[in-house]
Amino acid sequence: xxxxxxxxxxxxxxxxxxxxxxxxxxxxxILIFGLIKPLNDSVNSLRQQxxxxxxxxxxxxxxxxxxxxxxxxxxxxxNSRALSNVITSTTRRFNLNVSRVQEKGQNEMQVWFxxxxxxDFIRWVAELENKHQVTVDSVNIRSKERDGLSSIxxxxxxx
Numbered sequence: 274x275x276x277x278x279x280x281x282x283x284x285x286x287x288x289x290x291x292x293x294x295x296x297x298x299x300x301x302x303i304l305i306f307g308l309i310k311p312l313n314d315s316v317n318s319l320r321q322q323x324x325x326x327x328x329x330x331x332x333x334x335x336x337x338x339x340x341x342x343x344x345x346x347x348x349x350x351x352n353s354r355a356l357s358n359v360i361t362s363t364t365r366r367f368n369l370n371v372s373r374v375q376e377k378g379q380n381e382m383q384v385w386f387x388x389x390x391x392x393d394f395i396r397w398v399a400e401l402e403n404k405h406q407v408t409v410d411s412v413n414i415r416s417k418e419r420d421g422l423s424s425i426x427x428x429x430x431x432x
Contacts, residue, residue: 359405367397380431388422
C-alpha cells in the first residue's frame with residue numbers, strides 16, 4: 274500500500290486528477306453492473322412471474338363457473354354408461370393392456386394391467402376422474418424396471 278501512495282504522490286497534479294476520476298468511474302461501473310443491474314433484473318423477473326400468476330388466477334376465476342356448469346352436464350351423460358363399458362372403451366383408446374377385470378358391484382371395479390407405460394396409465398386415470406366421474410380408491414404399482422413399463426392394479430369407484 275505504501276508503494277501505491279508513493280507512486281500516486283510521484284504523479285503530476287493533472288495525472289493525479291485523471292487517476293482519481295478514473296477510479297471513481299471504475300467504482301461506479303463496478304457498482305452499477307455488479308450490484309444494481311443484477312438486483313434490478315431480479316426484481317423485473319419476479320414482477321413478471323407475479324403478473325403471470327395473477328393472470329392465471331383471473332383466468333381460473335373466470336373459467337370456474339363454466340367448468341362447474343359443464344361438469345354437471347357431463348356427469349349425467351357419463352353416469353348412464355355402465356362402469357365396465359367406460360373401462361373397456363377408455364383402456365382401448367389409451368392402448369392399455371388389461372390382464373384382468375373384476376366387477377365388485379354396479380359402481381366398483383378392480384382392474385389389473387400388465388406391462389403398461391406409466392404415463393399412459395396416469396393419463397387414463399385423469400380421463401376417468403375428469404370425464405367419467407370415477408374415483409380411484411386404491412392403486413398398487415409393481416414396477417418391472419424394464420422400458421418404463423409397470424404392472425398395476427387399481428380399484429375404481431363411481432359415485
